[in-house]
Amino acid sequence: MIKDGQKRINVGPLLNWIWSNARYLWNSIVNAVRWGWSSFVGWWNGLNGWVRGVFSWFAGGTLWDIYVSLRHYFFGW
16 A cells, blocks of 8 residues: 555666666566665665666666555556
8 A cells, every 4th residue: 555655656667678688687676676675775775886777767766666566567566
């Protein structure tokens, strides 16, 4: 459930690009989101700075917003 202060980010186009062009990231994203917030943060911190920058710029939200949007996209919750 999305709370009033949370922002839903359209991560679909970015994930479609990752699926087509950087598939090596796909399973790591899915697993990090599946295993929870702390796992996701660890995965995020392990990315190159430019990848985090592009993802953040495109998503336009906080890291929590990105996590919630990915969780909803992959698992519907």
